[in-house]
Amino acid sequence: QRRVHGDYCLMKLYYFDFPGRGEAIRLTLSHAGVPFEDVRIQFKDWLATKAKLELKQMPVLELEGGKQLTQSYAILEYLGCKYGYLPTNHDEIYRCIFIMNTIEDVFQKAIIYGSPPPVSTLDEKTKEEGMKKLIETDGKLYLNAIERKLIENVSQDFIVGRKHTIADFYLVGVFIHMMHTPKWKELFASHIASGYPLLQSYIEKRLTDFNEYYKKCDYKLYYFVTPGRAEMTRILFRHCKIPFGDIRFTPDQWMKEEKKTGKYELEQLPVLKCEPSGINYSQSDAIIQTLGLKHGLLPVNKPEKLSLIHISEPTRRYAISYAVFCLKKK
Amino acid sequence: FFFSSRRRHTRQRSVSWARRCVQETAIADFYLMGIYANVLNHPDWKTMFGDRIEKKYPVLHAYAEKRMKDFNLYYGKCKTKLYYFDMPGRAEMIRITLKQMHNPFEDIRIKYEDWPKEKVSGKFELQQLPILECEACGINVCQADAIMHRLGIRYGYLPISNPEKLYKVLWWCNTWKDIMEGCAKLFGPISEGKKVQTRADLFEKTVPLYFARMEERLKLNKAQSFLVGKSYTNADFYFVGIWRGFIQNPMFPEFKEITKKFPLLEQYFEVNNKLLQH
Numbered sequence: 001q002r003r004v005h006g007d008y009c010l011m012k013l014y015y016f017d018f019p020g021r022g023e024a025i026r027l028t029l030s031h032a033g034v035p036f037e038d039v040r041i042q043f044k045d046w047l048a049t050k051a052k053l054e055l056k057q058m059p060v061l062e063l064e065g066g067k068q069l070t071q072s073y074a075i076l077e078y079l080g081c082k083y084g085y086l087p088t089n090h091d092e093i094y095r096c097i098f099i100m101n102t103i104e105d106v107f108q109k110a111i112i113y114g115s116p117p118p119v120s121t122l123d124e125k126t127k128e129e130g131m132k133k134l135i136e137t138d139g140k141l142y143l144n145a146i147e148r149k150l151i152e153n154v155s156q157d158f159i160v161g162r163k164h165t166i167a168d169f170y171l172v173g174v175f176i177h178m179m180h181t182p183k184w185k186e187l188f189a190s191h192i193a194s195g196y197p198l199l200q201s202y203i204e205k206r207l208t209d210f211n212e213y214y215k216k217c218d219y220k221l222y223y224f225v226t227p228g229r230a231e232m233t234r235i236l237f238r239h240c241k242i243p244f245g246d247i248r249f250t251p252d253q254w255m256k257e258e259k260k261t262g263k264y265e266l267e268q269l270p271v272l273k274c275e276p277s278g279i280n281y282s283q284s285d286a287i288i289q290t291l292g293l294k295h296g297l298l299p300v301n302k303p304e305k306l307s308l309i310h311i312s313e314p315t316r317r318y319a320i321s322y323a324v325f326c327l328k329k330k
Numbered sequence: 331f332f333f334s335s336r337r338r339h340t341r342q343r344s345v346s347w348a349r350r351c352v353q354e355t356a357i358a359d360f361y362l363m364g365i366y367a368n369v370l371n372h373p374d375w376k377t378m379f380g381d382r383i384e385k386k387y388p389v390l391h392a393y394a395e396k397r398m399k400d401f402n403l404y405y406g407k408c409k410t411k412l413y414y415f416d417m418p419g420r421a422e423m424i425r426i427t428l429k430q431m432h433n434p435f436e437d438i439r440i441k442y443e444d445w446p447k448e449k450v451s452g453k454f455e456l457q458q459l460p461i462l463e464c465e466a467c468g469i470n471v472c473q474a475d476a477i478m479h480r481l482g483i484r485y486g487y488l489p490i491s492n493p494e495k496l497y498k499v500l501w502w503c504n505t506w507k508d509i510m511e512g513c514a515k516l517f518g519p520i521s522e523g524k525k526v527q528t529r530a531d532l533f534e535k536t537v538p539l540y541f542a543r544m545e546e547r548l549k550l551n552k553a554q555s556f557l558v559g560k561s562y563t564n565a566d567f568y569f570v571g572i573w574r575g576f577i578q579n580p581m582f583p584e585f586k587e588i589t590k591k592f593p594l595l596e597q598y599f600e601v602n603n604k605l606l607q608h
Contacts (some may be wrong), residue, residue, distance in 0.1 A: 142456065
């Protein structure tokens, strides 16, 4: 697929519509701020898509040039290397891969002993015994090893080192998968919460990084009763189906009560706030461009980016001509 | 001139600066270790300065002892031990890597009968083999894949600075790992009925598909003497190690038929089998 001037295609990730192996890759890309197309393939379309793939497996990451990358661990390490989430120290990288492989072991066994008939053909008795053994002996061993790695680490906020690594994204992805399936949730969630408090607090901290990705953000948009400058942000929220608090003031309310309270950075509206993530944005242009970047709505091409400024120019009350600065140099 | 009495103030200042430990190894560490090794090895200097550093600058001494451990391999003090069963299996690639690194290691082979006792003895972190241990360096690591990553990064067999090359190496490693896991699953907790079907799936669909993709990549590779780049990488070690451990294993006779259709892979193995011994 030749890259034609003015024709930009995003990275695409093909995976099923549940967390599983693809969640770690999605989280890495979203944390790195890389725009990508999250293609979720339903079970009914799986056979048709399978024929087009190289190794007949998912996840597959299709790069901008059309090249397909397979093998979830290889993709994760490639992205980690590219965007700075892979440690270069041999000891730290050992710990990353150790954690990922240990969780994989537990997962494989859990699938064998916990899945319904099409996936696992063992009889009920062996399954029950196996699951019991998994939780009491093998699972304990593995979870103890991971908790020990967390305790021995320099910081208890990250599993390896002092900053985000692929192991963090992998663990969050696995946790989300566990909470996504009701059966795993009832078996393991309370077990981890009661037996491994340090691990639980670490997971909760890392989950807050992805509040916006999982749409748990309590957005609140403050503006006047009129459409005005905030209407474009309201439209964006509705288009992306993000629930938000549409708080509107009358001019009297604003002048007498709210303006001087100190809650609004520049004593201006619109303002976007989100308490858990600590977001406090002002300036309508900045708000809409930040949200646009997060949800893949910004033009990536230079000529198209300039046209955004062109369109917003006439809406200003007074002539502010940064578009002129952009155009001045021929 | 570093220790001359006329420049006493410079020496003291340099030594107290050197007390600071950095988070990652930097050229300053190598420089200090080089000089420290010099002090230890020279008999006159050792009597003059060896004890003085230990008594007057304990933090510096502790730091120097810690960093000297990093170079145990270079100074021949590493006593690496590799624990595994008496077969190639998963540990073959680790044995090959250690030999390529010129790291003399003790190849401890545990017999099947002794394994249940050893397993519970508390020596093995996850009650699994293989385990790589080095008491001098304070290492006790398990999980074959993680060990290979560790050795690869430490000794340059994984191109960590180049994402595209890293992906190519890891593609090979992960594909071989998939084949290995597929074979290992046949001996795990699995019902009799499913065993036959899984075996058929593995040897009729999965393995020929993977081998075909591998053959394509080998054809594109111009040098043909290494899988990725111009020197040995983890990909080569995985290839030879898993071929010896699983493809040549008498428990999987189906492989003989399949490999006949992929001459490039067989040829690559023949050539490197002799070169990568341990």
